[in-house]
Amino acid sequence: MANTKELSVEDKLRAIYSLQLIDSKIDEIRSVRGELPLEVEDLEDEVAGLTKRLEKFKNDLDTIDAQIKEKKNAIDEHKATIKKYLEQQKNVRNNREYNSLTKEVEFQELEIQLAEKHIKEMKASVEHKKELVAQTKEKLDGKQNHLKHKKAELKDIMAETEKEENFLMEKSAEYEKQIEERLLAAYKRIRGSVRNGLAVVSIERGASAGSFFTIPPQTQMEIAGRKKIITDEHSGRILVDNVLADEVKEEMEKLFAKL
Known part of the structure:
Protein backbone atom coordinates (compact mmCIF):
# COMPACT_ATOMS: atom_id res chain seq x y z
CA MET A 1 0.00 0.00 0.00
CA ARG A 33 -25.09 -12.47 -22.69
CA GLY A 34 -28.12 -10.59 -21.36
CA GLU A 35 -30.75 -12.87 -19.91
CA LEU A 36 -29.37 -15.93 -21.70
CA PRO A 37 -27.87 -17.66 -18.62
CA LEU A 38 -31.17 -17.19 -16.77
CA GLU A 39 -33.12 -18.45 -19.80
CA VAL A 40 -30.96 -21.59 -19.86
CA GLU A 41 -31.50 -22.10 -16.11
CA ASP A 42 -35.29 -21.68 -16.44
CA LEU A 43 -35.41 -24.11 -19.36
CA GLU A 44 -33.37 -26.67 -17.39
CA ASP A 45 -35.89 -26.38 -14.53
CA GLU A 46 -38.81 -26.83 -16.96
CA VAL A 47 -37.18 -29.87 -18.57
CA ALA A 48 -36.55 -31.40 -15.13
CA GLY A 49 -40.18 -30.75 -14.12
CA LEU A 50 -41.62 -32.25 -17.32
CA THR A 51 -39.29 -35.26 -17.08
CA LYS A 52 -40.48 -35.90 -13.51
CA ARG A 53 -44.11 -35.52 -14.61
CA LEU A 54 -43.58 -37.96 -17.47
CA GLU A 55 -42.02 -40.51 -15.12
CA LYS A 56 -45.02 -40.19 -12.77
CA PHE A 57 -47.47 -40.80 -15.63
CA LYS A 58 -45.49 -43.87 -16.72
CA ASN A 59 -45.44 -45.19 -13.15
CA ASP A 60 -49.22 -44.61 -12.94
CA LEU A 61 -49.70 -46.57 -16.17
CA ASP A 62 -47.60 -49.47 -14.84
CA THR A 63 -49.67 -49.47 -11.64
CA ILE A 64 -52.98 -49.48 -13.56
CA ASP A 65 -51.73 -52.27 -15.88
CA ALA A 66 -50.86 -54.35 -12.81
CA GLN A 67 -54.32 -53.68 -11.33
CA ILE A 68 -56.02 -54.71 -14.61
CA LYS A 69 -54.05 -57.98 -14.59
CA GLU A 70 -55.14 -58.58 -10.98
CA LYS A 71 -58.79 -58.03 -11.95
CA LYS A 72 -58.46 -60.36 -14.94
CA ASN A 73 -56.89 -63.03 -12.74
CA ALA A 74 -59.71 -62.54 -10.24
CA ILE A 75 -62.28 -62.99 -13.05
CA ASP A 76 -60.57 -66.24 -14.06
CA GLU A 77 -60.74 -67.40 -10.44
CA HIS A 78 -64.43 -66.45 -10.19
CA LYS A 79 -65.15 -68.39 -13.42
CA ALA A 80 -63.28 -71.40 -12.09
CA THR A 81 -65.31 -71.20 -8.86
CA ILE A 82 -68.56 -70.95 -10.85
CA LYS A 83 -67.56 -74.03 -12.85
CA LYS A 84 -66.86 -75.86 -9.59
CA TYR A 85 -70.26 -74.89 -8.11
CA LEU A 86 -72.10 -75.92 -11.30
CA GLU A 87 -70.43 -79.33 -11.12
CA GLN A 88 -71.43 -79.62 -7.45
CA GLN A 89 -75.06 -78.80 -8.36
CA LYS A 90 -75.20 -81.98 -10.40
CA ASN A 91 -74.67 -84.03 -7.27
CA VAL A 92 -76.87 -82.19 -4.75
CA ARG A 93 -79.27 -84.18 -2.58
CA ASN A 94 -81.90 -81.50 -1.99
CA ASN A 95 -83.24 -78.13 -3.06
CA ARG A 96 -81.61 -76.34 -0.13
CA GLU A 97 -78.10 -77.33 -1.29
CA TYR A 98 -79.02 -76.52 -4.90
CA ASN A 99 -80.31 -73.05 -3.97
CA SER A 100 -77.26 -72.40 -1.81
CA LEU A 101 -74.93 -73.20 -4.72
CA THR A 102 -77.08 -71.08 -7.07
CA LYS A 103 -76.61 -68.10 -4.75
CA GLU A 104 -72.87 -68.72 -4.68
CA VAL A 105 -72.82 -68.78 -8.50
CA GLU A 106 -74.83 -65.53 -8.63
CA PHE A 107 -72.40 -63.92 -6.15
CA GLN A 108 -69.42 -64.97 -8.27
CA GLU A 109 -71.13 -63.58 -11.38
CA LEU A 110 -71.69 -60.24 -9.61
CA GLU A 111 -68.00 -60.20 -8.65
CA ILE A 112 -67.12 -60.78 -12.32
CA GLN A 113 -69.42 -57.91 -13.39
CA LEU A 114 -67.87 -55.61 -10.78
CA ALA A 115 -64.33 -56.58 -11.87
CA GLU A 116 -65.23 -55.99 -15.54
CA LYS A 117 -66.65 -52.56 -14.60
CA HIS A 118 -63.39 -51.71 -12.81
CA ILE A 119 -61.36 -52.93 -15.80
CA LYS A 120 -63.42 -50.72 -18.12
CA GLU A 121 -62.85 -47.69 -15.86
CA MET A 122 -59.14 -48.42 -15.59
CA LYS A 123 -58.80 -48.79 -19.37
CA ALA A 124 -60.46 -45.38 -19.78
CA SER A 125 -57.95 -44.02 -17.25
CA VAL A 126 -55.12 -45.62 -19.24
CA GLU A 127 -56.26 -43.88 -22.43
CA HIS A 128 -56.45 -40.54 -20.61
CA LYS A 129 -52.98 -41.06 -19.09
CA LYS A 130 -51.59 -42.01 -22.51
CA GLU A 131 -52.92 -38.73 -23.93
CA LEU A 132 -51.24 -36.84 -21.09
CA VAL A 133 -48.00 -38.77 -21.71
CA ALA A 134 -48.11 -37.85 -25.42
CA GLN A 135 -48.80 -34.17 -24.64
CA THR A 136 -46.09 -34.03 -21.98
CA LYS A 137 -43.58 -35.81 -24.21
CA GLU A 138 -44.29 -33.40 -27.07
CA LYS A 139 -43.83 -30.43 -24.72
CA LEU A 140 -40.67 -31.97 -23.25
CA ASP A 141 -39.19 -32.58 -26.70
CA GLY A 142 -39.87 -28.94 -27.60
CA LYS A 143 -38.28 -27.64 -24.38
CA GLN A 144 -35.26 -29.95 -24.75
CA ASN A 145 -34.74 -28.76 -28.31
CA HIS A 146 -35.07 -25.11 -27.22
CA LEU A 147 -32.63 -25.73 -24.34
CA LYS A 148 -30.12 -27.37 -26.69
CA HIS A 149 -30.12 -24.29 -28.97
CA LYS A 150 -29.93 -21.84 -26.05
CA LYS A 151 -27.02 -23.76 -24.51
CA ALA A 152 -25.19 -23.73 -27.84
CA GLU A 153 -25.88 -20.00 -28.16
CA LEU A 154 -24.56 -19.34 -24.64
CA LYS A 155 -21.51 -21.53 -25.25
CA ASP A 156 -20.68 -19.57 -28.42
CA ILE A 157 -21.04 -16.23 -26.65
CA MET A 158 -18.98 -17.46 -23.69
CA ALA A 159 -16.26 -18.73 -26.06
CA GLU A 160 -16.16 -15.34 -27.79
CA THR A 161 -16.12 -13.21 -24.65
CA GLU A 162 -14.44 -15.32 -21.96
CA LYS A 163 -10.87 -14.53 -23.06
CA GLU A 164 -11.63 -10.78 -23.30
CA GLU A 165 -13.41 -10.75 -19.95
CA ASN A 166 -10.57 -12.57 -18.17
CA PHE A 167 -8.01 -10.16 -19.66
CA LEU A 168 -10.04 -7.13 -18.57
CA MET A 169 -10.68 -8.55 -15.10
CA GLU A 170 -6.92 -8.95 -14.64
CA LYS A 171 -6.42 -5.32 -15.71
CA SER A 172 -9.23 -4.20 -13.40
CA ALA A 173 -7.52 -5.94 -10.48
CA GLU A 174 -4.21 -4.25 -11.40
CA TYR A 175 -5.77 -0.78 -11.33
CA GLU A 176 -7.62 -1.53 -8.09
CA LYS A 177 -4.25 -2.13 -6.42
CA GLN A 178 -3.17 1.40 -7.39
CA ILE A 179 -6.15 2.98 -5.62
Missing part, protein backbone atom coordinates in the same frame (compact mmCIF):
# COMPACT_ATOMS: atom_id res chain seq x y z
CA ALA A 2 3.07 2.30 0.23
CA ASN A 3 2.92 3.15 -3.48
CA THR A 4 -0.74 4.19 -3.35
CA LYS A 5 0.05 6.80 -0.69
CA GLU A 6 2.66 8.39 -2.99
CA LEU A 7 0.17 8.91 -5.82
CA SER A 8 -0.83 12.48 -6.56
CA VAL A 9 -4.52 13.36 -6.78
CA GLU A 10 -4.16 13.50 -10.57
CA ASP A 11 -2.66 10.00 -10.63
CA LYS A 12 -5.50 8.77 -8.43
CA LEU A 13 -8.04 10.31 -10.80
CA ARG A 14 -6.34 8.75 -13.82
CA ALA A 15 -6.22 5.36 -12.11
CA ILE A 16 -9.85 5.41 -10.99
CA TYR A 17 -11.13 6.68 -14.36
CA SER A 18 -9.08 3.96 -16.09
CA LEU A 19 -10.68 1.43 -13.72
CA GLN A 20 -14.12 2.82 -14.61
CA LEU A 21 -13.51 2.43 -18.35
CA ILE A 22 -12.25 -1.14 -17.89
CA ASP A 23 -15.17 -2.10 -15.63
CA SER A 24 -17.63 -0.51 -18.09
CA LYS A 25 -16.08 -2.61 -20.86
CA ILE A 26 -16.59 -5.73 -18.72
CA ASP A 27 -20.23 -4.66 -18.15
CA GLU A 28 -20.63 -4.29 -21.91
CA ILE A 29 -19.30 -7.80 -22.53
CA ARG A 30 -21.58 -9.28 -19.88
CA SER A 31 -24.60 -7.44 -21.26
CA VAL A 32 -24.10 -9.31 -24.56
CA GLU A 180 -6.30 3.56 -1.87
CA GLU A 181 -8.86 1.44 -0.04
CA ARG A 182 -11.20 4.26 1.02
CA LEU A 183 -11.46 5.69 -2.51
CA LEU A 184 -11.88 2.21 -4.01
CA ALA A 185 -14.64 1.40 -1.49
CA ALA A 186 -16.43 4.65 -2.43
CA TYR A 187 -16.06 3.80 -6.14
CA LYS A 188 -17.55 0.34 -5.64
CA ARG A 189 -20.38 1.67 -3.48
CA ILE A 190 -21.36 4.28 -6.08
CA ARG A 191 -21.00 1.78 -8.92
CA GLY A 192 -23.32 -0.63 -7.16
CA SER A 193 -25.97 2.02 -6.51
CA VAL A 194 -26.37 3.34 -10.07
CA ARG A 195 -28.04 1.46 -12.92
CA ASN A 196 -25.35 2.08 -15.56
CA GLY A 197 -22.45 1.31 -13.22
CA LEU A 198 -20.81 4.71 -13.78
CA ALA A 199 -19.12 5.86 -10.57
CA VAL A 200 -16.62 8.18 -12.30
CA VAL A 201 -17.76 10.60 -15.01
CA SER A 202 -16.26 13.51 -16.92
CA ILE A 203 -17.54 17.06 -17.27
CA GLU A 204 -19.41 17.59 -20.53
CA ARG A 205 -20.83 20.99 -21.49
CA GLY A 206 -20.71 22.21 -17.92
CA ALA A 207 -22.49 19.20 -16.39
CA SER A 208 -21.44 15.75 -15.19
CA ALA A 209 -21.86 13.20 -18.00
CA GLY A 210 -25.38 11.82 -18.13
CA SER A 211 -26.69 14.53 -15.80
CA PHE A 212 -28.78 17.64 -16.45
CA PHE A 213 -27.42 19.43 -13.38
CA THR A 214 -24.95 22.20 -14.22
CA ILE A 215 -21.74 22.32 -12.20
CA PRO A 216 -20.76 25.81 -10.96
CA PRO A 217 -17.79 27.38 -12.83
CA GLN A 218 -15.74 27.55 -9.61
CA THR A 219 -16.22 23.79 -9.04
CA GLN A 220 -15.33 23.12 -12.69
CA MET A 221 -12.06 25.00 -12.17
CA GLU A 222 -11.31 22.95 -9.04
CA ILE A 223 -11.98 19.73 -10.96
CA ALA A 224 -9.67 20.89 -13.78
CA GLY A 225 -7.01 21.76 -11.18
CA ARG A 226 -6.87 18.05 -10.11
CA LYS A 227 -5.84 18.98 -6.55
CA LYS A 228 -8.61 17.08 -4.76
CA ILE A 229 -11.25 14.40 -5.36
CA ILE A 230 -14.58 16.11 -6.10
CA THR A 231 -17.97 14.41 -6.30
CA ASP A 232 -21.20 15.53 -7.93
CA GLU A 233 -23.50 16.81 -5.19
CA HIS A 234 -26.57 15.41 -6.98
CA SER A 235 -25.44 11.90 -7.96
CA GLY A 236 -22.44 11.36 -5.69
CA ARG A 237 -20.31 10.34 -8.68
CA ILE A 238 -16.59 11.16 -8.76
CA LEU A 239 -15.87 13.89 -11.32
CA VAL A 240 -12.91 14.29 -13.72
CA ASP A 241 -12.25 17.05 -16.24
CA ASN A 242 -12.82 16.29 -19.92
CA VAL A 243 -9.13 16.77 -20.88
CA LEU A 244 -8.01 14.10 -18.42
CA ALA A 245 -10.94 11.92 -19.49
CA ASP A 246 -9.95 12.16 -23.18
CA GLU A 247 -6.33 11.31 -22.39
CA VAL A 248 -7.30 8.26 -20.33
CA LYS A 249 -9.83 7.15 -22.98
CA GLU A 250 -7.11 7.28 -25.65
CA GLU A 251 -4.83 5.20 -23.44
CA MET A 252 -7.58 2.67 -22.74
CA GLU A 253 -8.49 2.41 -26.43
CA LYS A 254 -4.95 1.11 -27.05
CA LEU A 255 -5.50 -1.47 -24.28
CA PHE A 256 -8.89 -2.53 -25.69
CA ALA A 257 -7.37 -2.82 -29.17
CA LYS A 258 -5.41 -5.83 -27.88
CA LEU A 259 -8.64 -7.75 -27.29
Whole structure:
Protein backbone atom coordinates (compact mmCIF):
# COMPACT_ATOMS: atom_id res chain seq x y z
CA MET A 1 0.00 0.00 0.00
CA ALA A 2 3.07 2.30 0.23
CA ASN A 3 2.92 3.15 -3.48
CA THR A 4 -0.74 4.19 -3.35
CA LYS A 5 0.05 6.80 -0.69
CA GLU A 6 2.66 8.39 -2.99
CA LEU A 7 0.17 8.91 -5.82
CA SER A 8 -0.83 12.48 -6.56
CA VAL A 9 -4.52 13.36 -6.78
CA GLU A 10 -4.16 13.50 -10.57
CA ASP A 11 -2.66 10.00 -10.63
CA LYS A 12 -5.50 8.77 -8.43
CA LEU A 13 -8.04 10.31 -10.80
CA ARG A 14 -6.34 8.75 -13.82
CA ALA A 15 -6.22 5.36 -12.11
CA ILE A 16 -9.85 5.41 -10.99
CA TYR A 17 -11.13 6.68 -14.36
CA SER A 18 -9.08 3.96 -16.09
CA LEU A 19 -10.68 1.43 -13.72
CA GLN A 20 -14.12 2.82 -14.61
CA LEU A 21 -13.51 2.43 -18.35
CA ILE A 22 -12.25 -1.14 -17.89
CA ASP A 23 -15.17 -2.10 -15.63
CA SER A 24 -17.63 -0.51 -18.09
CA LYS A 25 -16.08 -2.61 -20.86
CA ILE A 26 -16.59 -5.73 -18.72
CA ASP A 27 -20.23 -4.66 -18.15
CA GLU A 28 -20.63 -4.29 -21.91
CA ILE A 29 -19.30 -7.80 -22.53
CA ARG A 30 -21.58 -9.28 -19.88
CA SER A 31 -24.60 -7.44 -21.26
CA VAL A 32 -24.10 -9.31 -24.56
CA ARG A 33 -25.09 -12.47 -22.69
CA GLY A 34 -28.12 -10.59 -21.36
CA GLU A 35 -30.75 -12.87 -19.91
CA LEU A 36 -29.37 -15.93 -21.70
CA PRO A 37 -27.87 -17.66 -18.62
CA LEU A 38 -31.17 -17.19 -16.77
CA GLU A 39 -33.12 -18.45 -19.80
CA VAL A 40 -30.96 -21.59 -19.86
CA GLU A 41 -31.50 -22.10 -16.11
CA ASP A 42 -35.29 -21.68 -16.44
CA LEU A 43 -35.41 -24.11 -19.36
CA GLU A 44 -33.37 -26.67 -17.39
CA ASP A 45 -35.89 -26.38 -14.53
CA GLU A 46 -38.81 -26.83 -16.96
CA VAL A 47 -37.18 -29.87 -18.57
CA ALA A 48 -36.55 -31.40 -15.13
CA GLY A 49 -40.18 -30.75 -14.12
CA LEU A 50 -41.62 -32.25 -17.32
CA THR A 51 -39.29 -35.26 -17.08
CA LYS A 52 -40.48 -35.90 -13.51
CA ARG A 53 -44.11 -35.52 -14.61
CA LEU A 54 -43.58 -37.96 -17.47
CA GLU A 55 -42.02 -40.51 -15.12
CA LYS A 56 -45.02 -40.19 -12.77
CA PHE A 57 -47.47 -40.80 -15.63
CA LYS A 58 -45.49 -43.87 -16.72
CA ASN A 59 -45.44 -45.19 -13.15
CA ASP A 60 -49.22 -44.61 -12.94
CA LEU A 61 -49.70 -46.57 -16.17
CA ASP A 62 -47.60 -49.47 -14.84
CA THR A 63 -49.67 -49.47 -11.64
CA ILE A 64 -52.98 -49.48 -13.56
CA ASP A 65 -51.73 -52.27 -15.88
CA ALA A 66 -50.86 -54.35 -12.81
CA GLN A 67 -54.32 -53.68 -11.33
CA ILE A 68 -56.02 -54.71 -14.61
CA LYS A 69 -54.05 -57.98 -14.59
CA GLU A 70 -55.14 -58.58 -10.98
CA LYS A 71 -58.79 -58.03 -11.95
CA LYS A 72 -58.46 -60.36 -14.94
CA ASN A 73 -56.89 -63.03 -12.74
CA ALA A 74 -59.71 -62.54 -10.24
CA ILE A 75 -62.28 -62.99 -13.05
CA ASP A 76 -60.57 -66.24 -14.06
CA GLU A 77 -60.74 -67.40 -10.44
CA HIS A 78 -64.43 -66.45 -10.19
CA LYS A 79 -65.15 -68.39 -13.42
CA ALA A 80 -63.28 -71.40 -12.09
CA THR A 81 -65.31 -71.20 -8.86
CA ILE A 82 -68.56 -70.95 -10.85
CA LYS A 83 -67.56 -74.03 -12.85
CA LYS A 84 -66.86 -75.86 -9.59
CA TYR A 85 -70.26 -74.89 -8.11
CA LEU A 86 -72.10 -75.92 -11.30
CA GLU A 87 -70.43 -79.33 -11.12
CA GLN A 88 -71.43 -79.62 -7.45
CA GLN A 89 -75.06 -78.80 -8.36
CA LYS A 90 -75.20 -81.98 -10.40
CA ASN A 91 -74.67 -84.03 -7.27
CA VAL A 92 -76.87 -82.19 -4.75
CA ARG A 93 -79.27 -84.18 -2.58
CA ASN A 94 -81.90 -81.50 -1.99
CA ASN A 95 -83.24 -78.13 -3.06
CA ARG A 96 -81.61 -76.34 -0.13
CA GLU A 97 -78.10 -77.33 -1.29
CA TYR A 98 -79.02 -76.52 -4.90
CA ASN A 99 -80.31 -73.05 -3.97
CA SER A 100 -77.26 -72.40 -1.81
CA LEU A 101 -74.93 -73.20 -4.72
CA THR A 102 -77.08 -71.08 -7.07
CA LYS A 103 -76.61 -68.10 -4.75
CA GLU A 104 -72.87 -68.72 -4.68
CA VAL A 105 -72.82 -68.78 -8.50
CA GLU A 106 -74.83 -65.53 -8.63
CA PHE A 107 -72.40 -63.92 -6.15
CA GLN A 108 -69.42 -64.97 -8.27
CA GLU A 109 -71.13 -63.58 -11.38
CA LEU A 110 -71.69 -60.24 -9.61
CA GLU A 111 -68.00 -60.20 -8.65
CA ILE A 112 -67.12 -60.78 -12.32
CA GLN A 113 -69.42 -57.91 -13.39
CA LEU A 114 -67.87 -55.61 -10.78
CA ALA A 115 -64.33 -56.58 -11.87
CA GLU A 116 -65.23 -55.99 -15.54
CA LYS A 117 -66.65 -52.56 -14.60
CA HIS A 118 -63.39 -51.71 -12.81
CA ILE A 119 -61.36 -52.93 -15.80
CA LYS A 120 -63.42 -50.72 -18.12
CA GLU A 121 -62.85 -47.69 -15.86
CA MET A 122 -59.14 -48.42 -15.59
CA LYS A 123 -58.80 -48.79 -19.37
CA ALA A 124 -60.46 -45.38 -19.78
CA SER A 125 -57.95 -44.02 -17.25
CA VAL A 126 -55.12 -45.62 -19.24
CA GLU A 127 -56.26 -43.88 -22.43
CA HIS A 128 -56.45 -40.54 -20.61
CA LYS A 129 -52.98 -41.06 -19.09
CA LYS A 130 -51.59 -42.01 -22.51
CA GLU A 131 -52.92 -38.73 -23.93
CA LEU A 132 -51.24 -36.84 -21.09
CA VAL A 133 -48.00 -38.77 -21.71
CA ALA A 134 -48.11 -37.85 -25.42
CA GLN A 135 -48.80 -34.17 -24.64
CA THR A 136 -46.09 -34.03 -21.98
CA LYS A 137 -43.58 -35.81 -24.21
CA GLU A 138 -44.29 -33.40 -27.07
CA LYS A 139 -43.83 -30.43 -24.72
CA LEU A 140 -40.67 -31.97 -23.25
CA ASP A 141 -39.19 -32.58 -26.70
CA GLY A 142 -39.87 -28.94 -27.60
CA LYS A 143 -38.28 -27.64 -24.38
CA GLN A 144 -35.26 -29.95 -24.75
CA ASN A 145 -34.74 -28.76 -28.31
CA HIS A 146 -35.07 -25.11 -27.22
CA LEU A 147 -32.63 -25.73 -24.34
CA LYS A 148 -30.12 -27.37 -26.69
CA HIS A 149 -30.12 -24.29 -28.97
CA LYS A 150 -29.93 -21.84 -26.05
CA LYS A 151 -27.02 -23.76 -24.51
CA ALA A 152 -25.19 -23.73 -27.84
CA GLU A 153 -25.88 -20.00 -28.16
CA LEU A 154 -24.56 -19.34 -24.64
CA LYS A 155 -21.51 -21.53 -25.25
CA ASP A 156 -20.68 -19.57 -28.42
CA ILE A 157 -21.04 -16.23 -26.65
CA MET A 158 -18.98 -17.46 -23.69
CA ALA A 159 -16.26 -18.73 -26.06
CA GLU A 160 -16.16 -15.34 -27.79
CA THR A 161 -16.12 -13.21 -24.65
CA GLU A 162 -14.44 -15.32 -21.96
CA LYS A 163 -10.87 -14.53 -23.06
CA GLU A 164 -11.63 -10.78 -23.30
CA GLU A 165 -13.41 -10.75 -19.95
CA ASN A 166 -10.57 -12.57 -18.17
CA PHE A 167 -8.01 -10.16 -19.66
CA LEU A 168 -10.04 -7.13 -18.57
CA MET A 169 -10.68 -8.55 -15.10
CA GLU A 170 -6.92 -8.95 -14.64
CA LYS A 171 -6.42 -5.32 -15.71
CA SER A 172 -9.23 -4.20 -13.40
CA ALA A 173 -7.52 -5.94 -10.48
CA GLU A 174 -4.21 -4.25 -11.40
CA TYR A 175 -5.77 -0.78 -11.33
CA GLU A 176 -7.62 -1.53 -8.09
CA LYS A 177 -4.25 -2.13 -6.42
CA GLN A 178 -3.17 1.40 -7.39
CA ILE A 179 -6.15 2.98 -5.62
CA GLU A 180 -6.30 3.56 -1.87
CA GLU A 181 -8.86 1.44 -0.04
CA ARG A 182 -11.20 4.26 1.02
CA LEU A 183 -11.46 5.69 -2.51
CA LEU A 184 -11.88 2.21 -4.01
CA ALA A 185 -14.64 1.40 -1.49
CA ALA A 186 -16.43 4.65 -2.43
CA TYR A 187 -16.06 3.80 -6.14
CA LYS A 188 -17.55 0.34 -5.64
CA ARG A 189 -20.38 1.67 -3.48
CA ILE A 190 -21.36 4.28 -6.08
CA ARG A 191 -21.00 1.78 -8.92
CA GLY A 192 -23.32 -0.63 -7.16
CA SER A 193 -25.97 2.02 -6.51
CA VAL A 194 -26.37 3.34 -10.07
CA ARG A 195 -28.04 1.46 -12.92
CA ASN A 196 -25.35 2.08 -15.56
CA GLY A 197 -22.45 1.31 -13.22
CA LEU A 198 -20.81 4.71 -13.78
CA ALA A 199 -19.12 5.86 -10.57
CA VAL A 200 -16.62 8.18 -12.30
CA VAL A 201 -17.76 10.60 -15.01
CA SER A 202 -16.26 13.51 -16.92
CA ILE A 203 -17.54 17.06 -17.27
CA GLU A 204 -19.41 17.59 -20.53
CA ARG A 205 -20.83 20.99 -21.49
CA GLY A 206 -20.71 22.21 -17.92
CA ALA A 207 -22.49 19.20 -16.39
CA SER A 208 -21.44 15.75 -15.19
CA ALA A 209 -21.86 13.20 -18.00
CA GLY A 210 -25.38 11.82 -18.13
CA SER A 211 -26.69 14.53 -15.80
CA PHE A 212 -28.78 17.64 -16.45
CA PHE A 213 -27.42 19.43 -13.38
CA THR A 214 -24.95 22.20 -14.22
CA ILE A 215 -21.74 22.32 -12.20
CA PRO A 216 -20.76 25.81 -10.96
CA PRO A 217 -17.79 27.38 -12.83
CA GLN A 218 -15.74 27.55 -9.61
CA THR A 219 -16.22 23.79 -9.04
CA GLN A 220 -15.33 23.12 -12.69
CA MET A 221 -12.06 25.00 -12.17
CA GLU A 222 -11.31 22.95 -9.04
CA ILE A 223 -11.98 19.73 -10.96
CA ALA A 224 -9.67 20.89 -13.78
CA GLY A 225 -7.01 21.76 -11.18
CA ARG A 226 -6.87 18.05 -10.11
CA LYS A 227 -5.84 18.98 -6.55
CA LYS A 228 -8.61 17.08 -4.76
CA ILE A 229 -11.25 14.40 -5.36
CA ILE A 230 -14.58 16.11 -6.10
CA THR A 231 -17.97 14.41 -6.30
CA ASP A 232 -21.20 15.53 -7.93
CA GLU A 233 -23.50 16.81 -5.19
CA HIS A 234 -26.57 15.41 -6.98
CA SER A 235 -25.44 11.90 -7.96
CA GLY A 236 -22.44 11.36 -5.69
CA ARG A 237 -20.31 10.34 -8.68
CA ILE A 238 -16.59 11.16 -8.76
CA LEU A 239 -15.87 13.89 -11.32
CA VAL A 240 -12.91 14.29 -13.72
CA ASP A 241 -12.25 17.05 -16.24
CA ASN A 242 -12.82 16.29 -19.92
CA VAL A 243 -9.13 16.77 -20.88
CA LEU A 244 -8.01 14.10 -18.42
CA ALA A 245 -10.94 11.92 -19.49
CA ASP A 246 -9.95 12.16 -23.18
CA GLU A 247 -6.33 11.31 -22.39
CA VAL A 248 -7.30 8.26 -20.33
CA LYS A 249 -9.83 7.15 -22.98
CA GLU A 250 -7.11 7.28 -25.65
CA GLU A 251 -4.83 5.20 -23.44
CA MET A 252 -7.58 2.67 -22.74
CA GLU A 253 -8.49 2.41 -26.43
CA LYS A 254 -4.95 1.11 -27.05
CA LEU A 255 -5.50 -1.47 -24.28
CA PHE A 256 -8.89 -2.53 -25.69
CA ALA A 257 -7.37 -2.82 -29.17
CA LYS A 258 -5.41 -5.83 -27.88
CA LEU A 259 -8.64 -7.75 -27.29
